[in-house]
Amino acid sequence: MLKIEIDGRQLEVPVGSTVMDATNQLGIYVPHFCYHRKLSIAANCRMCLVEVEKAPKPLPACATPVTDGMKVKTFSPVAKQAQNGVMEFLLINHPLDCPICDQGGECQLQDLAVGYGKGASRYQEEKRVVLAKDIGPLVAAEEMSRCIQCTRCVRFGQEIAGVMELGMVGRGEHAEIVAFVGKTVDSELSGNMIDLCPVGALTSKPFRYSARTWELARRKSVSPHDGLGSNLVVQVNQNRVMRVLPLENEAINECWLSDKDRFSYEGLNSPERLTQPMLKRAGQWEAVDWQVALEFVTGELRRIEAAHGGSAIGALATPHSTLEELSLLGRLARGLGSENVDFRLRQADFSADGKLAGAPWLGMPIAALSKLDRVLVIGAFLRKDHPLIAQRLRQIAKRRAQINILHSADDDLLMQIANRLIVPPLEIPVALASIRAGASGPAAAILESLKSGENKAILLGNFAQQHPQAVQIHALAQALAEATGATLGFLGEAANSVGGYLANCLPYGTQSSGGLNARSMLEQPRKAYVLLNAELELDCADPRAALGAMRGAELVVALSAFNHGAREYANVLLPIAPFTETAGTFVSTEGGVQSFHGCVRPAGEARPGWKVLRVLGSMLGLAGFGEESAEQVRDSCLAGKDVSAQLSNRAAVPIEGTAAAPKTAGGGLQRVADVPIYFADALVRRAPGLQQTKDAQPPRAGMNAKTLAALGISAGQPVRVRQGEGSVRLVAALDPGLPDQCVRVAAAHASTAGLGAMFSTLSVETLPVEQAA
Amino acid sequence: MLSAESLKKIDRELAKYPADQKQSAVMPALIIAQDEKGWLATETMNFVAQYLGMAPVAVYEVATFYNMYNLEPVGRNKISICTCLPCGLQGSLDAAEHLKARLGIDFNQTTADGKFTLKEGECMGACAMAPVVVVNDKKMYDYLSNAKIDALIDALSDQLGSR
Numbered sequence: 001m002l003k004i005e006i007d008g009r010q011l012e013v014p015v016g017s018t019v020m021d022a023t024n025q026l027g028i029y030v031p032h033f034c035y036h037r038k039l040s041i042a043a044n045c046r047m048c049l050v051e052v053e054k055a056p057k058p059l060p061a062c063a064t065p066v067t068d069g070m071k072v073k074t075f076s077p078v079a080k081q082a083q084n085g086v087m088e089f090l091l092i093n094h095p096l097d098c099p100i101c102d103q104g105g106e107c108q109l110q111d112l113a114v115g116y117g118k119g120a121s122r123y124q125e126e127k128r129v130v131l132a133k134d135i136g137p138l139v140a141a142e143e144m145s146r147c148i149q150c151t152r153c154v155r156f157g158q159e160i161a162g163v164m165e166l167g168m169v170g171r172g173e174h175a176e177i178v179a180f181v182g183k184t185v186d187s188e189l190s191g192n193m194i195d196l197c198p199v200g201a202l203t204s205k206p207f208r209y210s211a212r213t214w215e216l217a218r219r220k221s222v223s224p225h226d227g228l229g230s231n232l233v234v235q236v237n238q239n240r241v242m243r244v245l246p247l248e249n250e251a252i253n254e255c256w257l258s259d260k261d262r263f264s265y266e267g268l269n270s271p272e273r274l275t276q277p278m279l280k281r282a283g284q285w286e287a288v289d290w291q292v293a294l295e296f297v298t299g300e301l302r303r304i305e306a307a308h309g310g311s312a313i314g315a316l317a318t319p320h321s322t323l324e325e326l327s328l329l330g331r332l333a334r335g336l337g338s339e340n341v342d343f344r345l346r347q348a349d350f351s352a353d354g355k356l357a358g359a360p361w362l363g364m365p366i367a368a369l370s371k372l373d374r375v376l377v378i379g380a381f382l383r384k385d386h387p388l389i390a391q392r393l394r395q396i397a398k399r400r401a402q403i404n405i406l407h408s409a410d411d412d413l414l415m416q417i418a419n420r421l422i423v424p425p426l427e428i429p430v431a432l433a434s435i436r437a438g439a440s441g442p443a444a445a446i447l448e449s450l451k452s453g454e455n456k457a458i459l460l461g462n463f464a465q466q467h468p469q470a471v472q473i474h475a476l477a478q479a480l481a482e483a484t485g486a487t488l489g490f491l492g493e494a495a496n497s498v499g500g501y502l503a504n505c506l507p508y509g510t511q512s513s514g515g516l517n518a519r520s521m522l523e524q525p526r527k528a529y530v531l532l533n534a535e536l537e538l539d540c541a542d543p544r545a546a547l548g549a550m551r552g553a554e555l556v557v558a559l560s561a562f563n564h565g566a567r568e569y570a571n572v573l574l575p576i577a578p579f580t581e582t583a584g585t586f587v588s589t590e591g592g593v594q595s596f597h598g599c600v601r602p603a604g605e606a607r608p609g610w611k612v613l614r615v616l617g618s619m620l621g622l623a624g625f626g627e628e629s630a631e632q633v634r635d636s637c638l639a640g641k642d643v644s645a646q647l648s649n650r651a652a653v654p655i656e657g658t659a660a661a662p663k664t665a666g667g668g669l670q671r672v673a674d675v676p677i678y679f680a681d682a683l684v685r686r687a688p689g690l691q692q693t694k695d696a697q698p699p700r701a702g703m704n705a706k707t708l709a710a711l712g713i714s715a716g717q718p719v720r721v722r723q724g725e726g727s728v729r730l731v732a733a734l735d736p737g738l739p740d741q742c743v744r745v746a747a748a749h750a751s752t753a754g755l756g757a758m759f760s761t762l763s764v765e766t767l768p769v770e771q772a773a
Numbered sequence: 774m775l776s777a778e779s780l781k782k783i784d785r786e787l788a789k790y791p792a793d794q795k796q797s798a799v800m801p802a803l804i805i806a807q808d809e810k811g812w813l814a815t816e817t818m819n820f821v822a823q824y825l826g827m828a829p830v831a832v833y834e835v836a837t838f839y840n841m842y843n844l845e846p847v848g849r850n851k852i853s854i855c856t857c858l859p860c861g862l863q864g865s866l867d868a869a870e871h872l873k874a875r876l877g878i879d880f881n882q883t884t885a886d887g888k889f890t891l892k893e894g895e896c897m898g899a900c901a902m903a904p905v906v907v908v909n910d911k912k913m914y915d916y917l918s919n920a921k922i923d924a925l926i927d928a929l930s931d932q933l934g935s936r
């Protein structure tokens with residue numbers, strides 16, 4: 001420890017601390033621009049100059065290491081003069097356009113100029129002009145004359161996003177921030193640059209010029225997307241969500257947000273919002289009032305129950321629904337005498353149902369990921385499925401943690417990968433068994449890596465959980481974890497992937513005899529379905545089966561915030577509120593119970609889903625629908641229970657012989673189905689900004705060069721992809737990260753919904769010329 | 774993208790640095806690329822970036838930082854004259870005027886025959902010998918009187934003419 005005195009106050013700091021660390025510890029504010037605690041030190045703005053005893057000149061606090069006995073003055077005349085001087089220089093070339101600047105009111109430069117700047121400029125000469133840049137649909141770089149070259153945006157790309165998309169070119173007065181000629185900023189974390197930019201140079205394209213920061217009311221909320229449960233500040237003006245910013249929570253999202261969490265709010269104001277109950281009468285959709293719609297629903301449900309029994313009814317929800325909604329949906333189904341209720345829509349293998357010791361979860365706190373030194377990630381499109389978990393792993397990879405990958409696509413994770421085993425989807429269990437056996441090549445290296453570390457984890461990604469042999473993968477991973485002393489974790493696909501278990505929105509339960517799971521419910525069609533938030537043709541493991549079941553049903557009740565594909569097959573659409581318009585709870589992948597309140601009133605006639613379900617339950621005369629508030633519903637699921645005791649990744653399932661070669665019927669091509677980041681749920685699908693990004697380009701049929709050559713197809717050529725009964729037209733693309741004989745065809749998109757199950761074999765044919773046109 | 778010969782030269786530079794720090798060789802790699810191509814087109818920088826495992830924009834940063842990298846095509850002789858203060862005090866501005874008149878071009882322009890490009894240079898560390906020029910970033914000429922400048926231009930012209 002080193003002793004230091006700052007502004008007369010004594011303090012001890014660890015060796016290696018900077019003066020800035022020490023002032024932070026004391027809560028003394030030193031003005032700064034380029035310094036950011038999550039980024040490397042650049043010391044290029046010089047705003048943080050302080051007086052250090054015995055030093056001939058003021059020194060930058062952010063870059064000056066503490067030495068023992070150092071005496072620092074942060075607002076002595078010398079320090080103040082230096083800081084004022086730097087501010088004057090910074091303002092020389094800065095435009096005086098605060099009144100028309102989108103950053104006005106939340107600008108670090110503006111704030112500090114008040115404290116350290118002069119009332120008027122002494123600079124009479126011409127200011128420099130930096131031309132606007134188009135760097136993509138999310139981040140605006142329209143007013144680059146405002147840039148003060150702090151390089152935070154550049155360092156963010158290099159260090160946090162893992163890809164340097166912006167750089168500072170030129171020198172001296174000609175220096176400017178640019179993307180490489182003709183390139184844009186495509187990182188899934190790009191929006192953070194807007195927060196980092198201390199001036200109005202980088203601004204939010206979707207938000208800019210729509211409101212002033214001081215007009216906005218701030219409400220805390222929780223992201224409804226991936227299982228991380230990022231904490232949000234939802235900013236509201238006149239009952240409209242105008243913008244979403246991160247709420248700093250070091251244990252979850254740190255100070256970051258993925259672009260999905262940040263920009264998906266645009267979907268809340270989408271013209272596709274369902275704002276009135278709709279009833280289909282004689283093939284025509286009619287807007288009706290709630291009473292009529294609800295009476296219709298209860299009447300029909302009772303009729304079907306009477307005619308066919310409760311088990312003719314199925315209830316399906318997305319794991320993006322709130323805990324309260326999921327709980328009430330389960331109660332509603334059970335009240336009607338049906339155990340057919342599930343939220344695991346993209347899951348294909350349910351053979352562990354009833355054999356799980358608890359809800360599958362991360363197996364550790366999210367923050368503990370940052371302490372790992374050995375990781376095996378199985379079946380995950382990590383960057384796109386879990387942008388901020390990928391970010392945490394990227395940071396530990398830099399500190400020499402070994403990240404190992406077993407997957408079916410070698411996508412660039414923008415981090416150092418120690419060993420990778422890339423195999424066709426159906427071979428993942430075999431490959432995992434070979435790792436366990438320490439076979440040879442990468443499998444042996446992965447086992448070695450796992451054996452060697454101290455803090456290790458085996459993480460099962462979305463792809464592994466959606467796999468038709470997910471339970472075998474689980475069992476093998478469990479055995480491997482035991483053998484190596486690693487923690488087994490599930491990366492939660494959605495905001496309530498854990499919460500759905502706690503809400504018992506499951507076809508099996510403690511007291512239940514067991515009903516049909518999400519898959520069987522569609523394969524063995526029911527007479528009636530209640531859909532909660534689900535766009536089945538996009539949210540399901542097998543959209544063809546789903547559509548078939550819906551079309552054949554007598555009654556489909558869709559509770560949704562959006563007017564979506566259910567129009568085709570539903571009988572009634574009930575408008576419910578998205579996460580910003582209802583109270584609710586998400587249980588994150590680390591088992592964190594995060595409740596939130598509504599930020600705005602529901603749009604139009606929409607109502608919080610839990611209220612709609614509660615009213616339905618009461619109208620049906622079912623017991624257990626007496627709760628008056630979302631809190632009460634939550635408490636009835638969780639109160640008095642220890643959540644952590646309900647989390648477990650243990651499954652009592654034996655490992656089957658996996659040595660046998662996988663069955664690829666007829667040597668066909670295997671489908672590698674990712675769920676693209678901006679198609680993954682109903683809200684992101686309707687966020688225009690996100691839909692313009694590279695990640696939201698329509699799915700293509702990706703193959704590696706060898707597979708393309710073997711099929712005689714060239715990239716860019718239109719092809720017909722057949723999978724079982726289904727077939728769709730796509731454009732072939734080169735995807736060098738795929739194993740041989742594999743085709744990447746994304747799920748969750750209308751253009752591929754015709755194909756059916758996410759895991760399957762398929763064939764690819766070139767299209768005759770006239771059809772290709 | 775670059776000739777085998779250039780790649781060999783880059784590899785020789787790469788050998789001087791640890792394998793995981795290939796970007797250390799970016800400056801010589803850009804020089805080698807420029808020697809082959811005459812200037813650094815976007816594709817050339819992109820290629821160098823790929824070859825060294827760097828972000829293209831990081832290569833662009835380097836290429837735009839130093840005057841010696843040509844981001845636009847130049848004539849076969851690029852003459853850079855130092856116009857910094859010490860040289861300026863010793864007559865380099867007059868020498869520059871003479872160069873302009875002799876070549877019939879201004880700074881950052883290329884003669885119609887493509888033989889000469891004139892550039893303003895930064896301090897070349899030869900202030901005592903002003904006025905100084907560097908030809909094609911490689912060879913320096915100092916104590917330049919107008920007569921010496923004319924002789925230099927003639928000599929360079931002849932060299933090209935004989936090719």
Ligand code: SF4
Nearest residue numbers: 147148150151153197
């Ligand atoms: S654009 Fe903003 S963050 Fe980037 S260097 Fe300029 S001022 Fe800093």
Ligand code: FES
Nearest residue numbers: 032043045046062
């Ligand atoms: S904050 Fe220290 S130099 Fe910028």
Ligand code: FES
Nearest residue numbers: 855860896897899
């Ligand atoms: S100033 Fe011209 S060489 Fe130094």
